Amino acid sequence: xxxxxxxxxxxxxxxxxxxxxxxxxxxxxxxxxxxxxxxxxxxxxxxxxxxxxxxxxxxxxxxxxxxxxxxxxxxxxxxxxxxxxxxxxxxxxxxxxxxxxxxxxxxxxxxxxxxxxxxxxxxxxxxxxxxxxxxxxxxxxxxxxxxxxxxxxxxxxxxxxxxxxxxxxxxxxxxxxxxxxxxxxxxxxxxxxxxxxxxxxxxxxxxxxx
Numbered sequence: 001x002x003x004x005x006x007x008x009x010x011x012x013x014x015x016x017x018x019x020x021x022x023x024x025x026x027x028x029x030x031x032x033x034x035x036x037x038x039x040x041x042x043x044x045x046x047x048x049x050x051x052x053x054x055x056x057x058x059x060x061x062x063x064x065x066x067x068x069x070x071x072x073x074x075x076x077x078x079x080x081x082x083x084x085x086x087x088x089x090x091x092x093x094x095x096x097x098x099x100x101x102x103x104x105x106x107x108x109x110x111x112x113x114x115x116x117x118x119x120x121x122x123x124x125x126x127x128x129x130x131x132x133x134x135x136x137x138x139x140x141x142x143x144x145x146x147x148x149x150x151x152x153x154x155x156x157x158x159x160x161x162x163x164x165x166x167x168x169x170x171x172x173x174x175x176x177x178x179x180x181x182x183x184x185x186x187x188x189x190x191x192x193x194x195x196x197x198x199x200x201x202x203x204x205x206x207x208x209x210x
């Protein structure tokens with residue numbers, strides 16, 4: 001049901017997204033990544049450091065990241081080099097790498113956290129049998145970026161997902177590889193997600209001198 005333009009109440013209503021940045025969230029730059037790591041280490045935030053490192057490496061959506069179980073990333077008492085999870089949005093598996101920094105912090109965190117292979121890597125502080133909520137994860141991301149001087153309106157949980165994918169694309173120009181890593185069903189989604197434009201395409205073309 002619509003509203004009449006003559007209704008004075010209509011003109012007093014603010015759009016739901018007034019003052020918010022509802023466009024794509026910006027990826028972090030390498031210096032931002034290390035600044036956040038330094039902050040978390042300095043304040044001995046081991047869980048958050050492990051969460052941050054895994055978020056960057058896994059390139060997962062927040063809803064999938066918080067539901068990772070210990071058994072998904074641990075084998076034979078060690079952190080796997082690669083892991084696979086089923087995406088909630090698509091129901092399809094996606095594989096990701098776990099680099100040295102992330103393996104180190106995850107191992108330290110899990111030694112402190114304890115638990116079995118069926119437990120969540122990042123448990124809820126309200127319900128220890130449950131997982132960290134996506135809302136709490138979003139709050140943590142806001143805190144991390146704000147702490148290093150970034151505008152939290154321009155960054156969010158999707159910044160964690162986009163960061164490594166964007167760096168890989170800029171280094172290689174390989175959209176197909178990024179599509180696989182992000183678990184997108186078609187490459188058009190990847191193009192939109194990365195914000196690939198004509199300038200990007202021309203820059204890649206200029207690198208090829210025949």
